[in-house]
Amino acid sequence: MSTAHTSAGRLEAHHDYHGPQKGWRRWVFATNHKDIGTMYLLFSLTMFFVGGVMALIVRAELFQPGLQLVDPMFFNSMTTMHALVMIFGAVMPAFVGLANWMLPLQVGAPDMALPRMNNFSFWILPFAFTLLLSTLFVPGGGPAGGWTMYPPLVLQTGDAFPMMIFAIHLMGASSIMGAINVIVTIMNMRAPGMSLLKMPLFTWTWLITAYLLIAVMPVLAGAVTMLLTDHFFGTTFFEAAGGGDPVMYQHIFWFFGHPEVYIMILPAFGIVSEIIPTFSRKPLFGYDAMVYATAAIAFLSFIVWAHHMFTVGMPLAGQMFFMLATMLISVPTGVKVFNWTATMFKGSISFEPPMLFALSFLFLFTIGGFSGLMLAIVPADFQYHDTYFVVAHFHYVLVPGAVFAIMAAVYYWLPKWTGHMYDMKLAKWHFWLSTIFVNVLFFPQHFLGLAGMPRRIPDYNTQFADWNMVSSIGAFGFGLSQLLFAYIVFRTIRGGAKATDKVWDGGAPHGLEWTLSSPPPYHSFETAPEVK
Amino acid sequence: MSKIVNQAPAAIAAATLPAAAAHAAWELNMPVGVTELSREIHGLHMLILWVCVLIAVAVFGMLIYSIVKFRHSKGAVAANFDHSTKAEVIWTLIPIAILVGLATPAAETLIKIEDTRDSDLTVKVTGYQWKWHYDYLDQDVSFFSTLERRSDAARQLGSGIDPRSVENYLLEVDNRMVVPVGAKVRVLLTAADVIHSWWVPEFGMKKDAIPGFINELWFRADEVGVYRGQCAELCGRDHAFMPVVVEVKSQAEYAAWLESRRAETQTTALAAAQ
Numbered sequence: 001m002s003t004a005h006t007s008a009g010r011l012e013a014h015h016d017y018h019g020p021q022k023g024w025r026r027w028v029f030a031t032n033h034k035d036i037g038t039m040y041l042l043f044s045l046t047m048f049f050v051g052g053v054m055a056l057i058v059r060a061e062l063f064q065p066g067l068q069l070v071d072p073m074f075f076n077s078m079t080t081m082h083a084l085v086m087i088f089g090a091v092m093p094a095f096v097g098l099a100n101w102m103l104p105l106q107v108g109a110p111d112m113a114l115p116r117m118n119n120f121s122f123w124i125l126p127f128a129f130t131l132l133l134s135t136l137f138v139p140g141g142g143p144a145g146g147w148t149m150y151p152p153l154v155l156q157t158g159d160a161f162p163m164m165i166f167a168i169h170l171m172g173a174s175s176i177m178g179a180i181n182v183i184v185t186i187m188n189m190r191a192p193g194m195s196l197l198k199m200p201l202f203t204w205t206w207l208i209t210a211y212l213l214i215a216v217m218p219v220l221a222g223a224v225t226m227l228l229t230d231h232f233f234g235t236t237f238f239e240a241a242g243g244g245d246p247v248m249y250q251h252i253f254w255f256f257g258h259p260e261v262y263i264m265i266l267p268a269f270g271i272v273s274e275i276i277p278t279f280s281r282k283p284l285f286g287y288d289a290m291v292y293a294t295a296a297i298a299f300l301s302f303i304v305w306a307h308h309m310f311t312v313g314m315p316l317a318g319q320m321f322f323m324l325a326t327m328l329i330s331v332p333t334g335v336k337v338f339n340w341t342a343t344m345f346k347g348s349i350s351f352e353p354p355m356l357f358a359l360s361f362l363f364l365f366t367i368g369g370f371s372g373l374m375l376a377i378v379p380a381d382f383q384y385h386d387t388y389f390v391v392a393h394f395h396y397v398l399v400p401g402a403v404f405a406i407m408a409a410v411y412y413w414l415p416k417w418t419g420h421m422y423d424m425k426l427a428k429w430h431f432w433l434s435t436i437f438v439n440v441l442f443f444p445q446h447f448l449g450l451a452g453m454p455r456r457i458p459d460y461n462t463q464f465a466d467w468n469m470v471s472s473i474g475a476f477g478f479g480l481s482q483l484l485f486a487y488i489v490f491r492t493i494r495g496g497a498k499a500t501d502k503v504w505d506g507g508a509p510h511g512l513e514w515t516l517s518s519p520p521p522y523h524s525f526e527t528a529p530e531v532k
Numbered sequence: 533m534s535k536i537v538n539q540a541p542a543a544i545a546a547a548t549l550p551a552a553a554a555h556a557a558w559e560l561n562m563p564v565g566v567t568e569l570s571r572e573i574h575g576l577h578m579l580i581l582w583v584c585v586l587i588a589v590a591v592f593g594m595l596i597y598s599i600v601k602f603r604h605s606k607g608a609v610a611a612n613f614d615h616s617t618k619a620e621v622i623w624t625l626i627p628i629a630i631l632v633g634l635a636t637p638a639a640e641t642l643i644k645i646e647d648t649r650d651s652d653l654t655v656k657v658t659g660y661q662w663k664w665h666y667d668y669l670d671q672d673v674s675f676f677s678t679l680e681r682r683s684d685a686a687r688q689l690g691s692g693i694d695p696r697s698v699e700n701y702l703l704e705v706d707n708r709m710v711v712p713v714g715a716k717v718r719v720l721l722t723a724a725d726v727i728h729s730w731w732v733p734e735f736g737m738k739k740d741a742i743p744g745f746i747n748e749l750w751f752r753a754d755e756v757g758v759y760r761g762q763c764a765e766l767c768g769r770d771h772a773f774m775p776v777v778v779e780v781k782s783q784a785e786y787a788a789w790l791e792s793r794r795a796e797t798q799t800t801a802l803a804a805a806q
Binding site for chain 1: 688
């Protein structure tokens with residue numbers, strides 16, 4: 001029996017006009033947080049595979065030196081589109097989908113605060129990505145100037161240029177609406193007794209993330225709009241000949257871009273902070289410190305942006321400031337890692353799939369943190385900058401960081417959402433394949449970068465051949481393993497052993513979501529629960 | 533790397549590998565380089581790396597210990613503590629101390645890097661899509677430097693030429709930048725079209741070449757030799773195909789090179805004028 005039937009059946013019993021609509025109307029006119037959350041998550045999964053195919057094209061070309069498969073221009077548009085699709089299409093919508101599903105359940109609310117805006121913010125996305133992906137078929141090909149869209153190079157883009165910019169405007173509008181909804185829901189719809197410092201950490205991290213989104217998405221919109229007017233209306237914001245400065249674009253972009261990095265990792269911190277206590281059967285160590293560390297990271301994210309651009313030629317004082325501010329981030333991030341470790345210390349740990357992914361996150365995200373600290377050291381960054389070392393760094397924090405946390409969340413809450421348990425054995429297979437291949441894929445890229453291989457190149461000297469081959473093998477292994485993930489998810493939606501309300505009866509799950517049935521009723525909490 | 537690691541891929545590659553590559557395969561680390569700055573940067577890199585390794589041993593050690601020792605399946609019973617102010621203060625303060633320890637030498641090196649005064653020679657380097665232009669200021673020497681022909685032929689899509697048969701594939705140019713050994717060379721960087729980035733790993737230095745602006749960097753190579761790098765900022769279709777090659781010669785050889793270059797530059801200028 002499917003989820004749809006269960007909740008529909010239950011609701012028709014008392015007031016049928018409040019149940020989900022039939023057929024396509026249920027999804028197109030959706031105002032229910034769970035339906036919208038589901039759509040976000042399925043959209044994200046689709047984009048994860050679209051972006052993944054692009055990554056595999058890149059890795060296939062890099063399998064050996066020489067150009068075998070694609071033209072360098074197409075290669076560049078693959079790296080550019082891979083980043084845009086994965087960031088704006090896969091990771092961000094996945095977190096918004098999780099927020100939609102979980103925030104009302106965690107704060108004890110019937111739904112999100114602004115359901116129609118919720119519908120709108122989701123339905124913008126398919127149009128935005130249709131626009132973005134269709135650029136691959138227009139004269140001049142897809143955008144190929146990198147996802148950072150630095151001028152003047154980006155101004156050489158063909159017909160794809162305005163399409164890409166409008167697509168980004170749409171994605172930004174969608175994100176801002178999603179963020180407003182999150183803030184209004186958390187601020188106004190918490191159950192009686194749930195003070196801010198009693199909120200679950202996933203809710204906390206999302207609250208802070210939502211403020212980051214509202215602060216920086218308009219900055220990105222501003223930056224790309226200036227590109228648009230430079231290209232079509234003769235302004236010279238970023239052109240020296242007219243009194244502008246190409247580096248100013250980079251400052252504006254990274255003022256968005258660095259908080260954006262934390263937008264993609266703070267909710268992941270929240271997820272891991274939910275899962276580790278459950279399967280360690282012990283309360284989270286240092287809850288207050290976790291909240292304050294998240295806020296500290298969010299604050300610091302606004303004053304470190306120029307560490308992405310140490311090589312543009314900044315004054316010495318500027319380089320010093322951004323180096324020190326960036327290094328400071330490792331303090332609150334360290335607090336988080338230590339607190340997770342302390343949560344497990346003297347616990348009673350079991351290794352269900354969500355915990356496995358959370359543990360993998362803990363180890364591998366920390367490796368990404370180490371390379372981040374290395375990159376902060378300006379003189380060393382002069383060597384690392386724009387090499388595969390950087391590629392390895394941000395993929396470590398984004399793939400076994402953000403993406404593994406999303407997978408951990410899905411394995412943690414999927415039985416709650418569907419009412420079905422998934423196949424634990426298959427999920428463990430998925431975990432081991434993913435963890436092994438992700439390291440085969442990304443660890444050698446540290447070596448490539450240190451040995452001197454620049455990023456964003458389709459061909460390379462033969463000295464880089466060996467590690468590139470290893471990395472490409474890892475990429476195909478990792479990509480194929482994700483088919484298993486899709487299979488597990490879809491099979492669980494369709495059926496499986498019945499999940500209990502608490503789902504993780506052997507563990508110690510904590511939070512209001514576990515007091516509801518699995519799957520939860522259509523309007524989640526129709527009467528607000530009391531929180532003591 | 534050990535032999536064991538080398539053998540397996542060697543067997544795979546044997547079919548397609550006519551000659552051993554000039555550079556070390558399976559390279560793991562950053563080159564030490566041939567300048568004072570590159571050696572200091574390498575030292576900093578190794579310092580941070582080891583600090584990270586030590587922290588990793590401590591943190592991962594604790595994690596692995598917990599995973600092994602406190603297993604539910606082995607009957608571990610969970611304690612119930614959820615904070616310790618003392619521990620939290622300690623693991624906030626220790627990282628701060630470590631950061632100060634790292635930032636100090638980094639700042640010292642950075643100050644040296646930024647000190648471009650008292651140079652012996654200034655070369656203006658301009659990035660183009662997709663080649664470099666070198667202009668020896670006040671020497672009447674200037675020339676373009678583009679990807680060498682054999683690499684250029686081999687790198688075409690479906691060329692059928694094995695890159696392994698081309699020496700210094702993608703890392704050789706027609707006209708190398710030449711500098712004297714031991715001289716402090718100041719490089720002024722700019723670009724004609726889009727942003728490029730001039731990088732020679734063995735000199736430890738990389739800086740963006742930005743249209744309409746001038747950046748500067750300096751290096752002093754201690755050893756005669758040929759040093760190879762690449763454009764490090766995405767600059768369009770042929771970003772991968774505009775290498776930077778610098779030849780460091782003895783003072784005398786440099787002077788002779790400069791003389792012959794000057795004559796060549798004048799001939800070209802005359803030909804262009806006619």
